[in-house]
Amino acid sequence: MKEETPLVYVVDDDPSIRKALERLLGSAGYDAKTFASALEFMDFDHPDVPGCLVLDIKMPELSGLELQDRLTEKGIFIPIIFITGHGTVPDSVRAMKAGAMDFLQKPFKDSELLGVVSRAIARHGRLRQKKRQMNTLRARLDTLTPREREVFRLVVRGMLNKQVAYDLGITEKTIKVHRAQVMQKMGAQSLADLVRLAEKLGVRSSTV
Amino acid sequence: MKEETPLVYVVDDDPSIRKALERLLGSAGYDAKTFASALEFMDFDHPDVPGCLVLDIKMPELSGLELQDRLTEKGIFIPIIFITGHGTVPDSVRAMKAGAMDFLQKPFKDSELLGVVSRAIARHGRLRQKKRQMNTLRARLDTLTPREREVFRLVVRGMLNKQVAYDLGITEKTIKVHRAQVMQKMGAQSLADLVRLAEKLGVRSSTV
DNA sequence: TTCCCCATTGGACCAAAGTCCAATATATTT
DNA sequence: AAATATATTGGACTTTGGTCCAATGGGGAA
Numbered sequence: 001m002k003e004e005t006p007l008v009y010v011v012d013d014d015p016s017i018r019k020a021l022e023r024l025l026g027s028a029g030y031d032a033k034t035f036a037s038a039l040e041f042m043d044f045d046h047p048d049v050p051g052c053l054v055l056d057i058k059m060p061e062l063s064g065l066e067l068q069d070r071l072t073e074k075g076i077f078i079p080i081i082f083i084t085g086h087g088t089v090p091d092s093v094r095a096m097k098a099g100a101m102d103f104l105q106k107p108f109k110d111s112e113l114l115g116v117v118s119r120a121i122a123r124h125g126r127l128r129q130k131k132r133q134m135n136t137l138r139a140r141l142d143t144l145t146p147r148e149r150e151v152f153r154l155v156v157r158g159m160l161n162k163q164v165a166y167d168l169g170i171t172e173k174t175i176k177v178h179r180a181q182v183m184q185k186m187g188a189q190s191l192a193d194l195v196r197l198a199e200k201l202g203v204r205s206s207t208v
Numbered sequence: 209m210k211e212e213t214p215l216v217y218v219v220d221d222d223p224s225i226r227k228a229l230e231r232l233l234g235s236a237g238y239d240a241k242t243f244a245s246a247l248e249f250m251d252f253d254h255p256d257v258p259g260c261l262v263l264d265i266k267m268p269e270l271s272g273l274e275l276q277d278r279l280t281e282k283g284i285f286i287p288i289i290f291i292t293g294h295g296t297v298p299d300s301v302r303a304m305k306a307g308a309m310d311f312l313q314k315p316f317k318d319s320e321l322l323g324v325v326s327r328a329i330a331r332h333g334r335l336r337q338k339k340r341q342m343n344t345l346r347a348r349l350d351t352l353t354p355r356e357r358e359v360f361r362l363v364v365r366g367m368l369n370k371q372v373a374y375d376l377g378i379t380e381k382t383i384k385v386h387r388a389q390v391m392q393k394m395g396a397q398s399l400a401d402l403v404r405l406a407e408k409l410g411v412r413s414s415t416v
Numbered sequence: 417t418t419c420c421c422c423a424t425t426g427g428a429c430c431a432a433a434g435t436c437c438a439a440t441a442t443a444t445t446t
Numbered sequence: 447a448a449a450t451a452t453a454t455t456g457g458a459c460t461t462t463g464g465t466c467c468a469a470t471g472g473g474g475a476a
Binding site: 155 | 296310311363365366397398399404407
């Protein structure tokens with residue numbers, strides 16, 4: 001299909017580091033985009049391609065850890081690799097707890113960084129894939145009418161049409177209509193499919 | 209139901225630390241059991257209660273990190289809180305990557321440790337709960353005959369009895385028999401249930 | 417060899433789900 | 447006021463799924 005060149009962002013206030021990493025990443029076949037500060041990175045409009053973020057911890061204004069938090073709040077889930085000259089244990093623990101891919105201390109070997117970058121990009125690919133799936137699923141869920149949503153919820157809970165009808169105080173006939181609509185709109189080929197979609201969407205269903 | 213007192217294991221080669229932690233944990237309402245070495249801890253037969261492990265990094269023979277690896281290999285998933293006097297960044301990163309709850313440097317505040325311990329125990333409770341569920345599920349799956357397993361797999365994929373029959377080269381009638389057996393043995397009240405069980409068990413079903 | 421498990425199938429039904437076509441009633445929007 | 451989306455129901459079937467009772471044949475285990 002579409003062969004997208006992964007894009008690696010580098011955020012570091014040291015120009016020499018930026019230049020060195022840009023060269024290293026370029027030679028490894030990646031596109032690289034560098035930023036001198038976290039704010040600069042935040043302002044940038046990120047293209048929708050697989051990639052990762054190589055981030056210095058200590059920077060003026062917004063630190064790397066703070067940037068990590070901001071991105072998390074914004075729902076941006078690009079894998080982060082921290083690099084640092086004199087990182088502390090608490091910093092590294094905080095970064096890892098917040099989901100960082102790795103936390104490297106300078107100086108590190110080129111191969112070491114490239115290995116992590118490669119894994120980070122692979123992970124980002126999987127995350128993007130899953131996110132796309134969720135987006136289309138939620139879009140479909142949004143097309144359901146309130147009534148259809150109720151029927152959806154009760155059906156995937158395992159209730160018979162008859163029981164759903166009783167629950168909602170309407171006829172079984174009507175349930176069948178809604179149910180057919182739900183299957184149609186959600187793009188489910190079978191009840192089994194529908195149940196799996198419900199699980200992914202977190203539709204409260206399981207009585208277990 | 210059964211109110212079990214959480215059990216906190218402390219592994220540290222420094223007797224004064226062991227004694228101090230034992231007192232602290234005891235005053236917080238936990239049972240505490242101390243060990244002077246990783247090997248000593250491994251030899252101990254762990255009772256089945258919620259708890260966590262407070263582990264020193266640097267110890268003779270087997271280090272804390274090595275113990276962590278051993279436990280992972282053995283499928284023992286008790287949350288680990290590392291404590292260390294002079295821990296390094298690489299050590300903390302390795303520990304966190306391997307799933308540690310936290311990595312504290314001495315000296316730390318009592319309240320800090322107790323907070324982490326509390327969260328660790330809560331997590332362990334959830335993990336134990338999930339593991340028990342999986343055990344009963346797998347036990348049920350084990351009672352299925354080979355043929356029943358095949359029918360299980362195809363049914364939760366969303367195939368009609370008719371299609372399953374064609375696939376296996378037998379009659380639809382026979383499928384119904386197996387299918388009923390599967391529902392019975394797996395303890396599923398509905399097809400929706402069965403699909404969810406299959407997902408948890410990782411029964412390859414989704415065509416997506 | 418006899419007993420039990422597994423796999424298979426038939427017959428006879430009943431229950432549940434799905435499908436077309438059609439119709440009515442509200443509420444909201446244009 | 448006309449158009450649209452939502453919710454509801456009926457009738458008339460067809461297809462699927464589920465259940466009971468009964469029976470056959472092969473392969474191990476006692």
